[in-house]
Amino acid sequence: MEKKIWGAVAMLGLGGLLVACQPGGPKLIDKADTTSDTRSGYSYAEPETQAMQDDDFNNPAMLWADIGGDQWTTVDGEAGKSCQSCHGEAAKSMKGVGAKFPIWDAKLKTPKAVEMQINECRTERMKAQPWKWESDQMLGMTMYVKMQSRGMPVNVDVSGPMKAWLERGKEFYNTRRGLLDMACSHCHVDNAGNMIRANRLSQGQANGFPTYRLKWQKPGSLHRRFKGCNDQVRAEPFKRGSEEYLALETYVMWRASGLPVETPAVRN
Amino acid sequence: MKRKYLIAAAGMVAIAMAAAGTRAEMAKIMVENGEKIPQSLTGTPGNAENGRAVVIDRRKGNCLACHMIAEIKDQQFHGEVGPPLDDVGSRMGAGELRLRIVNPKIINPDTIMPAFYRTDGLHRVAKKWQGKTIVSAQEVEDMVAYMLTLKGSYSN
Numbered sequence: 392m393e394k395k396i397w398g399a400v401a402m403l404g405l406g407g408l409l410v411a412c413q414p415g416g417p418k419l420i421d422k423a424d425t426t427s428d429t430r431s432g433y434s435y436a437e438p439e440t441q442a443m444q445d446d447d448f449n450n451p452a453m454l455w456a457d458i459g460g461d462q463w464t465t466v467d468g469e470a471g472k473s474c475q476s477c478h479g480e481a482a483k484s485m486k487g488v489g490a491k492f493p494i495w496d497a498k499l500k501t502p503k504a505v506e507m508q509i510n511e512c513r514t515e516r517m518k519a520q521p522w523k524w525e526s527d528q529m530l531g532m533t534m535y536v537k538m539q540s541r542g543m544p545v546n547v548d549v550s551g552p553m554k555a556w557l558e559r560g561k562e563f564y565n566t567r568r569g570l571l572d573m574a575c576s577h578c579h580v581d582n583a584g585n586m587i588r589a590n591r592l593s594q595g596q597a598n599g600f601p602t603y604r605l606k607w608q609k610p611g612s613l614h615r616r617f618k619g620c621n622d623q624v625r626a627e628p629f630k631r632g633s634e635e636y637l638a639l640e641t642y643v644m645w646r647a648s649g650l651p652v653e654t655p656a657v658r659n
Numbered sequence: 660m661k662r663k664y665l666i667a668a669a670g671m672v673a674i675a676m677a678a679a680g681t682r683a684e685m686a687k688i689m690v691e692n693g694e695k696i697p698q699s700l701t702g703t704p705g706n707a708e709n710g711r712a713v714v715i716d717r718r719k720g721n722c723l724a725c726h727m728i729a730e731i732k733d734q735q736f737h738g739e740v741g742p743p744l745d746d747v748g749s750r751m752g753a754g755e756l757r758l759r760i761v762n763p764k765i766i767n768p769d770t771i772m773p774a775f776y777r778t779d780g781l782h783r784v785a786k787k788w789q790g791k792t793i794v795s796a797q798e799v800e801d802m803v804a805y806m807l808t809l810k811g812s813y814s815n
Binding site for chain 2: 566567568569570571572573577578581582585586587588589592622625626627628
C-alpha cells in the first residue's frame with residue numbers, strides 16, 4: 392500500500408516553483424498548496440474497495456477499459472483509420488499521457504483534457520463522429536489511454552499559458568458556492584480524513600479517473616465528479632468540458648503532483 | 660452597549676409554517692452583539708420532537724453529517740466535521756443556538772457549517788434552491804428546542 396502514497400516531495404518542489412513566480416494576485420485560502428502529505432483517495436478507501444482496485448480481474452472498471460482496448464484497433468470514420476493506425480501499440484505510445492494531461496491546447500486556447508484529445512483525433516484525423524463526454528466509449532477510451540501510465544507520478548506542466556488556468560482553477564476550488572455555501576477546500580483540505588456522515592472525506596485527488604464508483608455502478612469522468620460535488624452543496628454545476636471545469640481539472644491534477652496514476656480506481 | 664441590527668425585515672412567518680424550500684417571506688431576524696438572536700423567528704414555541712426529526716433528516720438539518728449526538732443512537736454514522744453536540748444545551752441558551760443555526764458565519768466567517776436560514780450573500784445557488792432557505796423558520800425554532808434538551812453526558 393505504501394507504494395501508492397509517495398510524492399510529497401515532488402508536490403512541495405512544484406509548490407515552491409509556483410510561489411516563486413507568482414505575482415500579487417487575489418488573496419485566497421492557501422492551505423491546499425501547503426499539504427505536505429499528498430494522499431491518494433486509495434489510502435482512505437476500505438480494504439475491500441482497495442482489493443477490488445488492485446486486482447484487474449475483480450476491478451469492475453475493466454469492462455470499460457476493454458471497450459477502450461477494442462476501439463483502439465477499430466477502424467472508424469471516413470479516413471478509414473483506427474487509433475492504432477497512427478499510434479501503434481498503446482502500451483508504448485500512450486505511456487505518460489495519463490500523467491501529464493491536461494496539456495495546453497494552442498488552437499482552443501484552453502487546457503485540453505484526454506477526452507478532448509480523443510475527440511480531436513476522431514474528428515480531425517479519423518473523420519469520425521465525436522463521442523459524448525460520459526459515453527461508455529469515451530469513458531472506456533480515456534481509461535485505456537490513462538491506464539498506460541499506471542504507477543507514473545502525476546506531473547502536469549503548469550508553466551506558460553497554463554499558469555493562468557491553474558490560478559483560475561485554484562480560485563474555483565477555494566470559492567464558496569451553493570445553498571450550503573462550501574468550497575472544495577472546506578471538505579478536501581480542512582476535513583480530509585474526517586467522516587461526513589457515512590463517507591470518509593479524502594483529499595479529493597484526481598489520480599484515478601475515470602473512476603469506478605460503487606454508488607454509480609459504473610465509471611465516471613472527473614468532470615462528473617466535479618458536478619456531483621457541486622450538486623452536493625446545492626450549487627449550479629457546469630457542463631462537462633466547460634472552461635470552468637477545465638481550469639478546475641488543471642488545478643486538481645496539479646494538486647495530485649507526484650501521486651501515481653491509478654486509473655481505473657475504485658471508490659465507493 | 661447592546662447593538663441591534665436588522666438583517667432581514669419582512670413579515671413574520673408564523674402560521675404559514677413555511678416548509679423548507681418554499682419561497683416564503685423571511686422572518687425578521689435581530690442579532691444582538693453578534694452573539695445571539697434572542698427573539699423567536701415565529702413566535703410559536705419550538706417542538707423539540709420535530710426538531711430532532713429535522714436534525715436527522717438528510718434533506719433538512721442533516722446535522723449528523725457533521726456532528727455526533729449520542730442521544731440519537733437510532734441513527735448510524737454521525738460525522739466528525741464539527742464538535743459533538745451532546746452537552747450543547749447546558750453551554751448555550753436559545754439565543755446563541757438560534758444564531759448558530761440561522762447563520763454561524765456571523766460568529767465564524769470561515770466555518771464550513773451552512774447557514775440554515777439565509778438566502779442572501781450566496782454564490783451560484785442551484786436554480787431550484789434560489790431564494791429558499793435550507794429549513795423553515797419554524798424548523799429553526801424546533802431545532803433550538805431540541806438542542807436545549809441536550810444536557811449533561813448521555814449514557815445508556
